[in-house]
Amino acid sequence: MNDERLKYGDKIIYMEGVIVDVDDCSISIDLKGRLGFLKAPKRMFICDTEPKVGQEVGFRMSFPEQLGPEINDKYVSNIEKERRKQDEMRKRLDNKEV
Amino acid sequence: MSITAETAKAHAHDPAVLCCRAEGGITIEPANLEDPAIFDDLVDSGLLNLDGCLTIEEVLGAKLAKTCDSLCPLTADVVEGAKAPSAPVEEAAEEEAPAPAVPAVSAPAAAPAAGGVLKIHIGEGKDIDLEIPVGALGGGNAVAAEVPTAAAAAAVEAAAPAAALEEKVVRTLTRKHFKITDVKRGPETKIEGTTLYIREGIEAEVIADQELVKDFHLEIITPDLYHTYSETIMDVQPIATKEGDDDIGCGVTRVLDGVVMMLTGVDEGGVQIGEFGSSEGYLDENIMWGRPGCPDKGEIFIKGNIVVQEKTNMERRGPMAAHTAFDIITQEIRDVMKKLDDSLVAETQELRQVRRPGKKKVVIVKEIMGQGAMHDNFILPVEPVGVLGARANVDLGNVPVCVSPLEVLDGCIHALTCIGPASKEMSRHYWREPLVLEALHDEEVDLCGVVFVGSPQINAEKFYVSKRVGHTVEMMDADGAFVTTEGFGNNHIDFASHIEQIGMRGIPVVGMSYCAVQGALVVGNKYMQYMVDNNKSESGIENEVLGCNTLCPEDAVRALSMLKSAMAGEAVKAAEKKWNPNVKSSNVELIEAAYGKKIALVENEQSLPMSQKRKEKYD
Numbered sequence: 134m135n136d137e138r139l140k141y142g143d144k145i146i147y148m149e150g151v152i153v154d155v156d157d158c159s160i161s162i163d164l165k166g167r168l169g170f171l172k173a174p175k176r177m178f179i180c181d182t183e184p185k186v187g188q189e190v191g192f193r194m195s196f197p198e199q200l201g202p203e204i205n206d207k208y209v210s211n212i213e214k215e216r217r218k219q220d221e222m223r224k225r226l227d228n229k230e231v
Numbered sequence: 232m233s234i235t236a237e238t239a240k241a242h243a244h245d246p247a248v249l250c251c252r253a254e255g256g257i258t259i260e261p262a263n264l265e266d267p268a269i270f271d272d273l274v275d276s277g278l279l280n281l282d283g284c285l286t287i288e289e290v291l292g293a294k295l296a297k298t299c300d301s302l303c304p305l306t307a308d309v310v311e312g313a314k315a316p317s318a319p320v321e322e323a324a325e326e327e328a329p330a331p332a333v334p335a336v337s338a339p340a341a342a343p344a345a346g347g348v349l350k351i352h353i354g355e356g357k358d359i360d361l362e363i364p365v366g367a368l369g370g371g372n373a374v375a376a377e378v379p380t381a382a383a384a385a386a387v388e389a390a391a392p393a394a395a396l397e398e399k400v401v402r403t404l405t406r407k408h409f410k411i412t413d414v415k416r417g418p419e420t421k422i423e424g425t426t427l428y429i430r431e432g433i434e435a436e437v438i439a440d441q442e443l444v445k446d447f448h449l450e451i452i453t454p455d456l457y458h459t460y461s462e463t464i465m466d467v468q469p470i471a472t473k474e475g476d477d478d479i480g481c482g483v484t485r486v487l488d489g490v491v492m493m494l495t496g497v498d499e500g501g502v503q504i505g506e507f508g509s510s511e512g513y514l515d516e517n518i519m520w521g522r523p524g525c526p527d528k529g530e531i532f533i534k535g536n537i538v539v540q541e542k543t544n545m546e547r548r549g550p551m552a553a554h555t556a557f558d559i560i561t562q563e564i565r566d567v568m569k570k571l572d573d574s575l576v577a578e579t580q581e582l583r584q585v586r587r588p589g590k591k592k593v594v595i596v597k598e599i600m601g602q603g604a605m606h607d608n609f610i611l612p613v614e615p616v617g618v619l620g621a622r623a624n625v626d627l628g629n630v631p632v633c634v635s636p637l638e639v640l641d642g643c644i645h646a647l648t649c650i651g652p653a654s655k656e657m658s659r660h661y662w663r664e665p666l667v668l669e670a671l672h673d674e675e676v677d678l679c680g681v682v683f684v685g686s687p688q689i690n691a692e693k694f695y696v697s698k699r700v701g702h703t704v705e706m707m708d709a710d711g712a713f714v715t716t717e718g719f720g721n722n723h724i725d726f727a728s729h730i731e732q733i734g735m736r737g738i739p740v741v742g743m744s745y746c747a748v749q750g751a752l753v754v755g756n757k758y759m760q761y762m763v764d765n766n767k768s769e770s771g772i773e774n775e776v777l778g779c780n781t782l783c784p785e786d787a788v789r790a791l792s793m794l795k796s797a798m799a800g801e802a803v804k805a806a807e808k809k810w811n812p813n814v815k816s817s818n819v820e821l822i823e824a825a826y827g828k829k830i831a832l833v834e835n836e837q838s839l840p841m842s843q844k845r846k847e848k849y850d
């Protein structure tokens with residue numbers, strides 16, 4: 134992983150967001166200003182008190198930049214497999230409920 | 232910010248730069264100088280040029296020839312009467328030479344970067360305020376392993392009292408190994424010779440055991456099936472049981488060789504348990520073989536894929552139910568193992584817990600995850616890596632739990648294992664924990680025990696538990712301590728705090744963690760002088776390969792010699808600002824030279840097969 138491929142890597146900006154969901158292992162954040170949504174493992178979130186929906190969070194980030202036009206087939210195949218499996222399992226779940 | 236006389240002494244050989252505007256003719260004092268800790272960032276950003284700059288020891292007491300502005304490097308043409316430089320203290324200390332230099336403060340993790348902004352106010356002229364983001368460039372505070380000085384062994388030996396006190400064997404643990412070469416399904420669970428049969432239809436019981444478990448599939452993965460697609464691996468466990476009423480950590484343990492339990496899982500919607508950073512894909516491309524926590528090449532996996540109730544994959548009860556239900560199968564195998572005839576024992580191994588009075592007393596503090604869900608561990612089950620009888624460390628409040636080294640090696644931790652495949656310590660890791668084994672076998676130290684402490688989510692709780700760790704280690708009268716952690720993230724906050732709590736009691740601490748590039752520490756303190764990085768990946772990242780960046784024997788060897796150096800009072804060089812893998816290799820060379828033995832380094836992800844398409848693309 135070399136960050137030299139980033140063209141704008143040093144453009145770090147301060148961001149704020151609102152916690153919209155907390156479960157036992159993750160927190161979900163809506164970025165203020167309709168700038169997106171972020172879900173991260175709880176372990177990567179630093180908090181002095183228990184994280185709760187509605188709390189505001191702050192962090193710095195820059196823009197995700199495409200590293201190149203290449204497509205990594207390993208990831209594509211994993212994503213496809215995952216999607217197929219989820220579709221199948223969802224169908225089975227739906228049938229069960231009917 | 233001016234510096235104190237003490238800081239000036241510690242940085243005697245660092246560049247001298249004025250901290251604020253100074254009039255010509257003054258005598259230069261520490262108060263006129265800037266703290267060298269911030270120079271790296273200023274040089275990186277081009278705000279400071281240290282070419283030809285004199286050192287602090289040279290300029291102290293000399294006269295400033297002309298009026299200079301703040302942040303002006305003091306060169307020979309602006310200073311009158313500079314002293315001659317003394318030779319910097321050689322840090323490669325000889326045998327007993329106690330390092331005269333004040334140990335360098337761990338530069339990378341130091342606080343300045345935490346403050347975020349360095350404000351410089353220039354009063355003269357037009358009132359210019361400069362705001363320079365300190366650490367904006369090297370921001371991550373990369374922590375590379377630092378250099379232990381050579382000859383540690385000799386120094387520790389010299390420090391130990393001459394009166395050789397006798398070693399004391401506190402207790403022993405016998406491991407009886409049973410060889411398994413084949414795993415099949417059959418009408419009942421049994422072991423015949425070296426073949427293990429697993430009862431057909433056992434799946435129904437696994438499903439019935441837990442309300443949340445909705446489906447379950449069992450697969451037997453033999454080496455020829457390694458190139459099979461698999462869901463994220465949640466855990467790898469040894470199959471072991473106690474003989475009779477023996478407790479974990481003593482008596483006799485029976486273990487199957489050549490076969491491991493492997494747990495994978497999804498929820499009913501098909502979402503992986505413990506989503507984020509998973510090692511799903513082909514097994515042979517995603518497992519770092521032979522790591523303490525991983526399967527070895529050639530082993531058979533009894534792989535169970537559990538489907539838990541929809542949306543419980545992110546709740547605490549989901550992973551817990553998966554682990555508990557999967558143990559039904561392991562327990563049935565354990566019950567069979569108990570009845571096995573001793574004639575089938577392939578190998579008997581005796582592990583001894585040895586205390587070495589008179590030697591330096593060390594303790595291992597292992598930080599385990601305790602943020603909740605799969606960031607949890609079952610502590611001290613009745614059976615090795617079992618579930619029954621164990622307490623989850625989250626339920627225990629993540630407070631320190633003291634165990635014997637043999638309890639660790641006998642499976643006292645059933646790890647629910649957190650996310651981040653490359654650095655997670657799975658249940659099998661504890662079964663073969665390299666640091667415990669290395670410290671237990673090292674005749675120069677007296678390993679008094681292992682302390683497990685959970686890493687809670689909330690900072691207030693983190694400091695609550697780390698204070699307990701401090702007191703626990705204090706009452707042990709330890710001479711040195713290791714603090715290890717798995718993965719990275721907010722657990723580094725309590726990791727740093729544990730080291731601080733132990734360090735402030737005057738006990739040298741070696742910290743071990745995966746850091747490198749992605750896992751750079753978020754905080755630091757002055758006690759974090761002795762750090763060992765567990766990284767093995769080529770580029771210092773979480774590479775999604777199971778177990779790649781976990782603690783290995785080579786890390787244990789480095790940590791031990793570093794702690795010995797620290798306990799002997801030798802200086803350890805401060806880490807470089809950015810992660811540099813060469814630090815590790817030069818340390819390994821130093822240790823090899825001092826001990827006269829070769830340290831075999833483990834392979835990393837580069838040794839794994841790459842899919843044909845990837846090969847064409849990248850090689």
